[in-house]
Every structure is written in C-alpha cells, then in structure tokens.
Amino acid sequence: xxxNTDIIILGGGCAGLSLAMRLASLGESSPSVVxxxxxxxxTNDRTWCFWGTGTGQLSHLVRHRWAAVSIATExxxxxxxxxxTPYQMIPAETFYTAAxxxxxxxxxxxxxxxxxxxxxxWKDGKLWQTRTTAGQRSAxxxxxTRPSRRPERDEAILWQSFSGQEIECDAACFNPDAVTLxxxxxxxxxxxxxxxxxxITPTRALVEATxxxxxxxxxxxxxxxxxxxxxxxxxxxxxxxxxxxxxILPMGLAAPISSLDATYVRAGLTAGGARPAxxxxxxxxxxxxxxxAKALADxxxxxxxxxxxxxxxxxDWLFLRVLRARPEIAPDLFLALFxxxxxxxxxxxxxxxxxxxxxxxxxxxxxxxxxxxxIPSGLATRFFAALGGRSR
Ligand SMILES: Cc1cc2nc3c(=O)[nH]c(=O)nc-3n(C[C@H](O)[C@H](O)[C@H](O)COP(=O)(O)OP(=O)(O)OC[C@H]3O[C@@H](n4cnc5c(N)ncnc54)[C@H](O)[C@@H]3O)c2cc1C
Numbered sequence: 001x002x003x004n005t006d007i008i009i010l011g012g013g014c015a016g017l018s019l020a021m022r023l024a025s026l027g028e029s030s031p032s033v034v035x036x037x038x039x040x041x042x043t044n045d046r047t048w049c050f051w052g053t054g055t056g057q058l059s060h061l062v063r064h065r066w067a068a069v070s071i072a073t074e075x076x077x078x079x080x081x082x083x084x085t086p087y088q089m090i091p092a093e094t095f096y097t098a099a100x101x102x103x104x105x106x107x108x109x110x111x112x113x114x115x116x117x118x119x120x121x122w123k124d125g126k127l128w129q130t131r132t133t134a135g136q137r138s139a140x141x142x143x144x145t146r147p148s149r150r151p152e153r154d155e156a157i158l159w160q161s162f163s164g165q166e167i168e169c170d171a172a173c174f175n176p177d178a179v180t181l182x183x184x185x186x187x188x189x190x191x192x193x194x195x196x197x198x199x200i201t202p203t204r205a206l207v208e209a210t211x212x213x214x215x216x217x218x219x220x221x222x223x224x225x226x227x228x229x230x231x232x233x234x235x236x237x238x239x240x241x242x243x244x245x246x247x248i249l250p251m252g253l254a255a256p257i258s259s260l261d262a263t264y265v266r267a268g269l270t271a272g273g274a275r276p277a278x279x280x281x282x283x284x285x286x287x288x289x290x291x292x293a294k295a296l297a298d299x300x301x302x303x304x305x306x307x308x309x310x311x312x313x314x315x316d317w318l319f320l321r322v323l324r325a326r327p328e329i330a331p332d333l334f335l336a337l338f339x340x341x342x343x344x345x346x347x348x349x350x351x352x353x354x355x356x357x358x359x360x361x362x363x364x365x366x367x368x369x370x371x372x373x374x375i376p377s378g379l380a381t382r383f384f385a386a387l388g389g390r391s392r
Pocket of ligand 1: 047269
C-alpha cells in the first residue's frame, strides 16, 4: 500500500479514472498517484454519449456511432444529419476496463477499490492527510472528484433526471440509423419530459425516460413514463431487459467554490464538469483530464475545470431560466434549435466548441420574447452576477 504519494485522487469514476489514465501514459515519469474508490467493483452502470467533434477523445473506446439525431413532439419531427460529427457511445464497462488495465500497467499509479474517505482531508505542514476506511494516507496534492453537491431543489436551476432500460426485442422495433435525442410528451406539472432512444440494432435499444425539472427525481418517479415509452416503441413485441441505468445531472449549478490552496482541486460532474445547458460531462471531463495531466507532468499544480466564456455562461443561464419559468414552450425551443440550417452550429454549441457566429445563429434561431421577458422580471441582477461567476 502506498501511504505517501505525490497525488491522491479521491473517487475513481469518470473524472478520477480519466486523469489516472492520462498519467499512466507517462510511464516512469508519472508522479506517484493513488486513486481511492469506494466501489468494490465496476459495473456497466452508464452509457456515455457525445458528438465526435474532432477532439479525438478516447475514440478507440467508441462502440457505436450514429449519423443522425432527431427531436420530436406529437406534431413534428426534426432530423439532423450529423454524419460529419457523429453522435457516439462509450459503454461504461468499456471505459472502466480500459482504465483499470492502463492503471494496472503503470508503475507509479495504484487504484484502491472498496476504500472510502471517512473525513475531510486536512493539511499538516506541506502534506495533505486523508483518513479512509483502510487507514491514513498522505500526499502533496489532492484531486477530489467526489460529488460535492447533493441533488436538491434550488441547488441547480434544473435537474435532469433519467431512468432507462436496455432491451432486446423478439422482432425489429428500432431504427438504428438515428438516435431519438428527445421525443417530448406534453408538459405536465412543470416537468419537461421526453424519451431518449439509443437504437443499437433493429432489435436492441437503450430507452430512457428523462425529465428536466426543479426537483430531482428517482427511478420510481420515472417508472410510469419509462414503461409507457417502452410499450409505445415495442407495440406488443416481446422483449427482455438487459440492464438498467439511472442518473440525476445538474443543469446550472452555482459556480464551484475554488480552493485557496493550489494543491487541492475539485473536479467532475458537480465541480464544473457538467455543461449547464445539457448536463453532459463526459467530453468536458476528458478535456480537463488532458490539461490537468499535462500541468502535472510539467511539475505544475493540478487544474480544476476551465470556466466557460462569459457569453456561453450567460446563454446557458438564460436558456435554463426560460425552461424553468416556461416549461410548456420547451419542446418548441428545442425544435427551433435543432431546425437550424447548419447542423454543426447546434452540435458545436452543445459540445463546448461554439464560435461566436454559432452563438449568434443560436440566438437568431430562438424566439426572442421568452428570453427578453426573463431578464427584466427581477433577474437582471442575477444575470450579471452569473456573468461574474454565480450561476443562480
Ligand atoms: C447513468 C448516467 C448516464 C450518463 N450519460 C452521460 C452521457 O451520455 N454523456 C455525458 O456527457 N454525460 C453523461 N453522464 C454524466 C457524467 O458524464 C457522469 O455522471 C460521469 O460519471 C461524471 O463523472 P465524475 O467522475 O464526476 O463522477 P462519477 O463517475 O460518479 O465518479 C465519482 C466517484 O467518486 C466515488 N466516491 C464518492 N464518494 C467517495 C468517498 N467518500 N470515497 C471514495 N470514493 C468516493 C464514487 O464511487 C464514484 O466512483 C451520465 C451520468 C449517469 C449517472
């Protein structure tokens, strides 16, 4: 057991393992690292999707690509050709296996599983001390990827809750050429509800019931929507459930609290890893892992997630405020966004690589009144506060 290392990474999930993999690729020249993960084993607990916008993030782990995505309401469907930036999927089990293998082969990196932090780290002289279920460990630096916020009403502008099942049908029920990104149900009780369908073959798909709402929701809260969605898609065809997944992602968290000590940083979903407007985090975490590993390899302190530019922060904040205040118009707003003449505009916007012209095109694609109305209704102060760093 390494008890005194250069770096302790708290949490071996997506962020912790992504960084450890980058450091593993440095071989002998990597700093010494221990990753502390409370789970005893990894399961295929999530499915990461993102647009392949050319950054090449872990592209060797991609197991499926789609050249089109669609957005639909009961009245209208918009299909977007994304063949130049396909929508792509990495199953969690593929990622975890690759990470465990890379770390296992690295001389200076240890992944300890089934070990949990039992109190907050403290600094003693130049070293950080941690108390875990297995004893005490110390390190010069800590990268903390544990969730730092609880999913509770008003902790984020909206919560994206979803519950899904991967199913195998006895007959063809799905179109594997296109992902159904959002198939909206009528908005009820202020909840924006839609189905997300990742069709892997004509008989196999991951179907998820998703809700954007001020309150986070459990799988039980989403069960009726999920069952109704699966019934509609399978239309009486027999199917078996292969696996289930559930998630609650923040959309518009307050800006992460930055540490006063450069040797302790937070990273991951609740520390700037999630894009406010979408809740997606996988690609941002990969970019952060690249940058952070490079800084550490250069002998610099670790990095936290880079802040979005002021105009992206402002656009995301305003978009989420409108969705929260006027959920009934959400399906039309998303249809308008995805009806844009140039599909790459919205894809770049969702994938954190929007140019100023993309932002202008997005603004022009959306109806102005709901957004203008949201600013004067006592929110201007918060809007400018968001530009300065607080998102709510
Ligand atoms: C089901 C699901 C599907 C998703 N799909 C997508 C998607 O398609 N695209 C996308 O971009 N994003 C997606 N996300 C969002 C995001 O990419 C993931 O949540 C991602 O796993 C976040 O990485 P993370 O490292 O911040 O958190 P995690 O991966 O959850 O890692 C945190 C780790 O910390 C460990 N931990 C917690 N407390 C302790 C402790 N006290 N001691 C030791 N270890 C501890 C946990 O066990 C966990 O392994 C999805 C999320 C979920 C849940």
